[in-house]
Amino acid sequence: MAKKSQEEIYKQLRERICLLHYPPGAVLSENTLAVEFGVSRTPVRSALQRLEFEGLVTSMQGVGTIVASVDLKFLKEVYALRMKLAELVGDLARPRVPHGTIAALKELLEECRQMTDHYDPDAIARLYNDFHEEMLNVIGNEPLRVISNQLYYQTARIWLQILPDLDWHREVKLTCDEIAAVIEALENEDMRAVARVRRDYMSSFLSRINSYLASADSRERIGS
Amino acid sequence: MAKKSQEEIYKQLRERICLLHYPPGAVLSENTLAVEFGVSRTPVRSALQRLEFEGLVTSMQGVGTIVASVDLKFLKEVYALRMKLAELVGDLARPRVPHGTIAALKELLEECRQMTDHYDPDAIARLYNDFHEEMLNVIGNEPLRVISNQLYYQTARIWLQILPDLDWHREVKLTCDEIAAVIEALENEDMRAVARVRRDYMSSFLSRINSYLASADSRERIGS
DNA sequence: CGTATACAAGTTGTATACAGGTTGGATTAT
DNA sequence: ATAATCCAACCTGTATACAACTTGTATACG
Numbered sequence: 001m002a003k004k005s006q007e008e009i010y011k012q013l014r015e016r017i018c019l020l021h022y023p024p025g026a027v028l029s030e031n032t033l034a035v036e037f038g039v040s041r042t043p044v045r046s047a048l049q050r051l052e053f054e055g056l057v058t059s060m061q062g063v064g065t066i067v068a069s070v071d072l073k074f075l076k077e078v079y080a081l082r083m084k085l086a087e088l089v090g091d092l093a094r095p096r097v098p099h100g101t102i103a104a105l106k107e108l109l110e111e112c113r114q115m116t117d118h119y120d121p122d123a124i125a126r127l128y129n130d131f132h133e134e135m136l137n138v139i140g141n142e143p144l145r146v147i148s149n150q151l152y153y154q155t156a157r158i159w160l161q162i163l164p165d166l167d168w169h170r171e172v173k174l175t176c177d178e179i180a181a182v183i184e185a186l187e188n189e190d191m192r193a194v195a196r197v198r199r200d201y202m203s204s205f206l207s208r209i210n211s212y213l214a215s216a217d218s219r220e221r222i223g224s
Numbered sequence: 225m226a227k228k229s230q231e232e233i234y235k236q237l238r239e240r241i242c243l244l245h246y247p248p249g250a251v252l253s254e255n256t257l258a259v260e261f262g263v264s265r266t267p268v269r270s271a272l273q274r275l276e277f278e279g280l281v282t283s284m285q286g287v288g289t290i291v292a293s294v295d296l297k298f299l300k301e302v303y304a305l306r307m308k309l310a311e312l313v314g315d316l317a318r319p320r321v322p323h324g325t326i327a328a329l330k331e332l333l334e335e336c337r338q339m340t341d342h343y344d345p346d347a348i349a350r351l352y353n354d355f356h357e358e359m360l361n362v363i364g365n366e367p368l369r370v371i372s373n374q375l376y377y378q379t380a381r382i383w384l385q386i387l388p389d390l391d392w393h394r395e396v397k398l399t400c401d402e403i404a405a406v407i408e409a410l411e412n413e414d415m416r417a418v419a420r421v422r423r424d425y426m427s428s429f430l431s432r433i434n435s436y437l438a439s440a441d442s443r444e445r446i447g448s
Numbered sequence: 449c450g451t452a453t454a455c456a457a458g459t460t461g462t463a464t465a466c467a468g469g470t471t472g473g474a475t476t477a478t
Numbered sequence: 479a480t481a482a483t484c485c486a487a488c489c490t491g492t493a494t495a496c497a498a499c500t501t502g503t504a505t506a507c508g
Contacts, residue, residue, distance in 0.1 A: 029458085029460095030459080030460070031458090034493095040492060040493040041460095041493080041494085042491075042492050042493065042494090043491080045460085046273060049270060049273065049274070050273070050277055053277055059459095059461090060499095061459070061498070061499055061500075062460065062498075062499035063458095063460080063499085063500060063501080064500095074366065077365045077366055077367055078367050080365060081312075081316070081365055081367050081368050084315070084316075088308050092304060092305070141301045141304060141305055142298065142301055143298075143302050143375060144301075151367060230461090251489090253488085253490095254489080255488090255489080263462075264462055264463040265462095265464085265490095266462050266464090267462070283490065283491090284469095284470085284490075285468070285469055285470075285489070285490045286470035286471075286488080287469085287488095287489060287490080288488085289489090289490080449508105451506105452505100452506090452507075453504100454505080454506090455503085455505095456501100456502095456503085456504095457500105457501090457502090457503100458499105458500085459499080460497105460498085461496105461497080461498075461499090462496080462497070462498090463494100463495085463496075464493100464494085464496095465492100465495095466493075467490105467491080467492070467493090468490090468492090469488105469489080469490080469491095470488085470490100471487090471488085472485105472486100473485095473486090473487105474483105474485085475483080475484080475485095476481100476483075477481090478479105478481075
């Protein structure tokens with residue numbers, strides 16, 4: 001593969017982790033990655049260390065770099081916090097909606113609608129990542145933006161992990177609805193409404209997770 | 225100096241930065257630090273990269289690793305966020321106050337009271353760092369704990385930077401008052417009161433910063 | 449057959465050598 | 479004297495060699 005800088009390697013690895021290309025528990029080898037990216041171990045190590053600081057992997061000497069699994073308690077803590085932070089966005093939003101955001105969201109909405117009849121978890125996960133990136137742009141507080149991003153990637157995998165056991169049509173519809181509701185709120189320049197929408201859909205997702213976990217036989221798929 | 229692991233080097237450097245031993249704009253050399261800590265550049269680089277991810281330094285090829293300066297806009301954004309997060313602590317606090325916390329705080333309060341007549345910015349900054357560490361322990365939400373810590377260290381230097389131009393007795397008294405108020409709230413197991421106290425004292429500090437900046441001739445001491 | 453042990457292969461952590469880049473001062477031309 | 483140029487010293491970024499550690503396997507032993 002062509003040479004990539006440390007930042008690109010980081011983003012690539014992060015995407016692979018949150019798209020479950022590297023599932024929780026997967027063992028990564030710095031050497032293998034170095035060969036794949038066409039660089040030495042050094043920049044790969046930098047990227048992995050950053051992922052370790054953010055809690056996505058754990059390096060163990062003599063073993064390897066292991067993709068972290070999202071344990072239930074941590075998942076709930078992150079979501080409890082993200083819901084609170086989502087409300088904060090209403091207070092700390094940019095005064096004006098960044099140019100192009102609404103147009104981008106409308107494209108994503110159109111893409112999402114076309115997914116109804118094509119079961120493709122990978123594709124909708126990518127789409128939701130793009131949606132997330134757009135939503136970051138309306139946050140007017142830089143540290144909050146950074147933190148929201150970190151927290152998102154710490155748990156983004158969960159959806160993909162349980163998606164095979166959920167109702168595909170319903171998940172696609174809910175995603176479309178969320179994007180549409182955000183667009184409407186943005187067109188009204190009502191940032192608190194945006195915040196409310198985001199919080200409500202997080203809450204909805206959390207309750208879907210809980211009912212998923214309630215079905216006993218599927219409890220171990222999240223894995224410790 | 226005796227060999228230190230990467231984590232220890234990181235904490236040491238972070239403390240030096242937030243105690244202004246390395247003032248904003250200071251140029252650090254990986255080689256020099258490696259010699260001082262008795263290790264090679266590699267673990268020093270790891271520590272510096274972590275500091276860079278957290279926004280405390282900036283590495284520039286051919287130049288060095290420069291201690292970041294806290295610009296005014298960023299400072300206000302961090303404080304706006306920290307005040308909101310402080311309120312969240314009231315909702316996401318531990319059900320019970322960790323054992324030993326109140327005793328530790330009473331010791332800190334006693335130490336602080338003895339500082340009234342001895343002008344020593346370094347000492348009170350260390351004390352407030354210890355206070356901060358104790359306050360982290362009452363946060364019941366792990367990601368919030370991590371984030372609160374990051375945000376604290378991003379702006380902790382500001383106090384020390386302007387302390388020489390503030391009223392020492394008043395600053396010591398305010399610090400004592402904050403610790404005492406937190407102790408009282410903790411003894412009542414009223415976490416929302418703890419959160420309120422913390423927010424109010426942050427707000428108070430922010431207004432002191434603003435009036436400091438209002439005195440025109442001192443405006444450039446924060447530095448770009 | 450079961451168990452303990454030694455070891456080989458593979459991994460991360462560290463040290464060192466080299467490449468690429470910046471800066472400030474000496475030097476030279478104007 | 480002044481301005482432009484060159485270069486040496488220093489820095490970070492990268493590549494590579496080595497040390498320390500873990501683990502599964504083969505082997506010897508009870």
